[in-house]
Amino acid sequence: MNAAVFFQQLINGMSLGSLYALLAIGYTMVYGILRFINFAHSDIFMVGAYSAFFFIVIFRVPWPLAAAFAVCLTALVGVTIDRVAYRPVRDAPRISALITAVGVSSFIENLGLVTVGARPKAFESPQFMSRVFHIGPVTITGVAIWVPIMTFVLLAVMMYVVYRTKIGMAMRSVSTDIEATRLMGVDVDKVISYTFALGSALAAAGGILWACKYPKISPLMGVYPGWKAFTAAVVGGIGSIPGAMIGGFIIGLIEVMTVAISPGLSGYRDGVIFLVLVVFLLVRPTGILGETLKEKV
Amino acid sequence: MSMLKVRDLNVHYGGIHALKGVSLDVPEGAIVTLIGANGAGKTTTLRAITGLAKATGGSIEFDGHDITSAPPHEIVRLGVSMAAEGRRIFYNLTVMENLMMGAYHRHDTAEVRKDLEWVTMLFPRLKERFGQKGGTLSGGEQQMLAVGRALMSRPKLLCLDEPSLGLAPMLVQEVFRVLSQIHDEGCTILLVEQNAKAALKIADYGYVLRGGTITMHGQGYELLTDESVRRAYLGE
Numbered sequence: 124m125n126a127a128v129f130f131q132q133l134i135n136g137m138s139l140g141s142l143y144a145l146l147a148i149g150y151t152m153v154y155g156i157l158r159f160i161n162f163a164h165s166d167i168f169m170v171g172a173y174s175a176f177f178f179i180v181i182f183r184v185p186w187p188l189a190a191a192f193a194v195c196l197t198a199l200v201g202v203t204i205d206r207v208a209y210r211p212v213r214d215a216p217r218i219s220a221l222i223t224a225v226g227v228s229s230f231i232e233n234l235g236l237v238t239v240g241a242r243p244k245a246f247e248s249p250q251f252m253s254r255v256f257h258i259g260p261v262t263i264t265g266v267a268i269w270v271p272i273m274t275f276v277l278l279a280v281m282m283y284v285v286y287r288t289k290i291g292m293a294m295r296s297v298s299t300d301i302e303a304t305r306l307m308g309v310d311v312d313k314v315i316s317y318t319f320a321l322g323s324a325l326a327a328a329g330g331i332l333w334a335c336k337y338p339k340i341s342p343l344m345g346v347y348p349g350w351k352a353f354t355a356a357v358v359g360g361i362g363s364i365p366g367a368m369i370g371g372f373i374i375g376l377i378e379v380m381t382v383a384i385s386p387g388l389s390g391y392r393d394g395v396i397f398l399v400l401v402v403f404l405l406v407r408p409t410g411i412l413g414e415t416l417k418e419k420v
Numbered sequence: 421m422s423m424l425k426v427r428d429l430n431v432h433y434g435g436i437h438a439l440k441g442v443s444l445d446v447p448e449g450a451i452v453t454l455i456g457a458n459g460a461g462k463t464t465t466l467r468a469i470t471g472l473a474k475a476t477g478g479s480i481e482f483d484g485h486d487i488t489s490a491p492p493h494e495i496v497r498l499g500v501s502m503a504a505e506g507r508r509i510f511y512n513l514t515v516m517e518n519l520m521m522g523a524y525h526r527h528d529t530a531e532v533r534k535d536l537e538w539v540t541m542l543f544p545r546l547k548e549r550f551g552q553k554g555g556t557l558s559g560g561e562q563q564m565l566a567v568g569r570a571l572m573s574r575p576k577l578l579c580l581d582e583p584s585l586g587l588a589p590m591l592v593q594e595v596f597r598v599l600s601q602i603h604d605e606g607c608t609i610l611l612v613e614q615n616a617k618a619a620l621k622i623a624d625y626g627y628v629l630r631g632g633t634i635t636m637h638g639q640g641y642e643l644l645t646d647e648s649v650r651r652a653y654l655g656e
Contacts, residue, residue, distance in 0.1 A: 289524070296510045296521050302472060303508035308496030308525035308573060 127260040140375020141274035145329035146352035147367035149322030155298040155362040165349020166231035171327025201323025235342025248335035360413025430477030456629035499576035511555025522572025560591040
């Protein structure tokens with residue numbers, strides 16, 4: 124592999140990784156606060172892509188506006204899922220929430236299959252996404268450039284919300300101690316709703332950008348990206364937002380580089396990622412940035 | 421007049437009848453203390469008052485409002501705040517952020533700033549630690565932060581659960597000194613303490629809790645000199 128190819132693959136890996144990062148944040152934020160894995164998060168990603176699709180194809184809304192509408196609508200879907208499915212089991216043992224999440228995921232996927240059909244639909248990405256750039260021997264598509272740029276902007280906004288605003292401060296305090304946060308006069312259910320809105324909005328953005336990159340969308344399109352983003356969240360340290368970002372880029376790079384270095388393994392690209400998940404769970408279950416859980420006295 | 425009126429309060433905890441008809445009054449401007457052995461129901465009483473534990477019977481009235489089944493965030497807004505047992509510091513937030521969490525529901529920015537100055541005057545040590553994560557503080561500093569944080573909501577009634585637990589004697593004195601100071605500035609205090617002697621010394625009124633019921637109550641000095649209290653709770 125020469126330098127040009129390496130550089131090309133590096134960009135591809137970052138591009139894919141940034142999408143995993145967008146999705147991984149939702150897993151890690153919900154886990155950080157509620158201590159369960161929201162399996163329906165990968166389906167939120169799909170809902171985001173489909174919403175954009177419908178806004179563009181059916182309502183003929185201009186692309187940027189369609190994306191914005193889709194992100195807002197999906198955020199609302201995320202909040203609704205929490206309200207309808209997760210809040211009733213908030214005080215139940217954690218395993219109940221986990222099983223509920225599996226159920227919600229299955230429900231959304233099948234609802235998708237019934238309503239929009241299993242046949243993949245072609246996603247229209249905007250023109251600037253399909254432009255091709257040549258930098259010396261390296262060929263880069265617009266998607267490979269725009270996806271990481273948009274992702275960085277979104278991640279920066281998200282970091283600002285979480286670390287610089289009042290509601291973000293409440294999100295962080297809820298993740299340490301829900302009860303103590305209640306004693307501060309915080310309506311914790313509201314904070315959890317905001318968390319779902321933020322996580323779902325990022326997942327929607329991820330789904331839309333994913334659809335620009337791989338312009339075929341289907342009701343099950345979220346399943347594998349979801350598992351890989353979950354892996355990214357575990358690798359980065361579940362519960363840690365910077366960890367989810369780092370994990371996303373690592374998983375994206377591993378996936379792309381595996382295929383680049385040894386094309387024979389391309390059929391195993393998903394397997395390699397899950398091997399990483401298994402290794403991390405065995406060797407370092409707290410991930411790269413994860414803290415060892417302090418036992419509460 | 422009573423600021424807090426608890427009447428015939430019952431709380432069940434996973435099959436255990438933790439409070440069996442507790443009644444108590446906290447008059448405005450007073451320091452009232454609740455003493456008793458471990459498991460007597462002191463913490464449960466505070467948890468019921470602040471809305472963290474559900475009352476299964478009886479009533480709690482604060483400042484004319486029935487708060488028996490109000491959620492914690494509304495009770496805080498009415499003016500009750502608590503420095504809970506075990507400090508419950510947000511270890512991943514800075515000291516400054518911890519304090520600001522205490523003022524979360526307030527919108528009077530200028531007044532919040534004043535209170536922040538007041539709290540740092542009460543606990544000068546916190547100011548030196550403003551940018552540090554709460555989890556890096558020593559036990560004593562965390563306790564000060566917990567009390568300071570509870571004060572940031574500018575409560576009418578401050579509930580304290582074991583503020584001296586696990587502190588060195590010097591720091592215990594420091595905490596009690598600050599409590600008197602807070603009280604002098606007009607804050608009503610409901611204090612739960614293992615350290616019954618120190619608590620009764622600064623309290624206007626005291627309740628003795630045993631097995632989920634009030635077995636005795638009286639002026640702080642009365643209980644302090646009472647033979648049975650001395651034997652059971654003061655280790656004499």
